[in-house]
Amino acid sequence: MARGDGPSRGRDKTLYFGDLERGVVPTVSALGDNCPVACGVAIVLKRRRKGNVALVHFGDGAASRGDVHEAMNLAAVMKLPVIFLINNNGFAFSTPAAKQFAVKDLSVRGPAYGMPGFTVDGTDVLAVYAEVRNAIARARSGAGPTLIECKTFRMTGHAGHDAAEYVPKAFLEEGNKRDPISLFEKYLLKRKLMTPSSVKDLETRVQKDIDEALAEVESAPVPDYLSSLEGVLLRRPLLVEGPDQ
Numbered sequence: 269m270a271r272g273d274g275p276s277r278g279r280d281k282t283l284y285f286g287d288l289e290r291g292v293v294p295t296v297s298a299l300g301d302n303c304p305v306a307c308g309v310a311i312v313l314k315r316r317r318k319g320n321v322a323l324v325h326f327g328d329g330a331a332s333r334g335d336v337h338e339a340m341n342l343a344a345v346m347k348l349p350v351i352f353l354i355n356n357n358g359f360a361f362s363t364p365a366a367k368q369f370a371v372k373d374l375s376v377r378g379p380a381y382g383m384p385g386f387t388v389d390g391t392d393v394l395a396v397y398a399e400v401r402n403a404i405a406r407a408r409s410g411a412g413p414t415l416i417e418c419k420t421f422r423m424t425g426h427a428g429h430d431a432a433e434y435v436p437k438a439f440l441e442e443g444n445k446r447d448p449i450s451l452f453e454k455y456l457l458k459r460k461l462m463t464p465s466s467v468k469d470l471e472t473r474v475q476k477d478i479d480e481a482l483a484e485v486e487s488a489p490v491p492d493y494l495s496s497l498e499g500v501l502l503r504r505p506l507l508v509e510g511p512d513q
Contacts, residue, residue: 269485269486269488270490270491271485271488271489271490271491272488272489272490272491272492272495273488273489274485274488275287277491277495278490278491278495279491279496283295283297284296284297291320293305293306293309298330298333299326299327299330300326300330300331300333300334300335300336301335302324302326303324303326303335303336303338303339303340303352304335304338304339304342305324306322306323306324306339306350306352307322307339307342307343307346307348307350309322309350310322310343310348310349310350310413311346311348313349314346314348314349319408320349321349321350321351321403321404321407321408322348322349322350322351323350323351323353323400324350324351324352324353325353325354325355326352326353326354326355327354327355327356327357327360328354328355328356328357328358328359328360328365328368328369328374329359329360329361329363329368330360331354331356331369331374331377332360332368332369336352337377337381339352340352340377340378340381340383340413340415341381343381343383343412343413344381344382344383344412344413345382346412347410347411347412347413348407348412348413349407349408349412349413350407350413351400351403351404351407351413351414351415351416352378352413352414352415352416353400353416353418354374354375354415354416354417354418355390355418355420356374356390356417356418356419356420357390357420357421357422358421358422358439359422359426359434359435361426361430362426362430362434373385373387373417374387374415374417375387375415375416375417377415378414378415381415382412383412383413383414383415384403384406384414384415385414385415385416385417386399386414386415386416386417387416387417387419388416388417388418388419389418389419390418390419390420390448391420391421391446391447391448391451392448392451393448393451393452394452394455396416396418399416400416402414403416420446420448421439421440421442421443421446422435422443423440423443423444453467
């Protein structure tokens with residue numbers, strides 16, 4: 269919310285900051301560019317030999333960018349511990365998948381570069397978990413990268429300004445039926461791993477966390493205007509007048 273004490277100090281929004289202490293590398297706005305960055309991270313991890321693995325996720329639209337293909341080729345050649353995860357939600361902004369690529373599954377690109385490729389139901393939490401776990405084990409063994417395609421749905425527009433009027437009604441109706449949270453909730457209830465009351469308690473706790481976080485950030489200070497000059501290379505001295513001058 270563009271607050272001065274936020275991760276980006278008010279310079280950007282939620283998508284483009286990270287936390288290196290938790291292993292989250294800040295995201296590049298052009299999402300395909302994150303794939304070469306992930307390869308660089310994986311090179312460092314490989315040299316450290318601590319069993320860490322890099323995972324980079326991007327959409328079906330970004331999957332057609334040249335830097336993504338270059339990254340997958342580099343990762344395969346160097347057997348880097350990196351996982352390429354494609355969130356295929358059927359639309360690259362407003363372009364449907366059928367007009368983006370001529371293959372049924374984007375996972376076929378993995379073997380083309382010398383790495384395994386798998387397509388999973390992206391609305392199935394356990395299926396995604398299992399495939400990623402296998403890919404992590406493979407990377408840690410020194411066998412190199414894996415490409416995973418998760419087929420899912422995007423239930424909103426590309427961004428706040430996008431009403432998604434180009435999405436067929438039937439597509440959204442199918443997406444509503446495949447909500448991953450609802451599907452996993454049904455799975456847990458059916459196997460008596462949770463009860464309706466425990467689900468309600470969880471929802472209440474989560475809503476409380478959200479409300480408290482929102483209240484905290486709304487009371488946080490906005491950035492000081494002079495901080496906008498930090499981290500900027502100035503080729504000549506810049507005179508900045510204060511608010512009272």
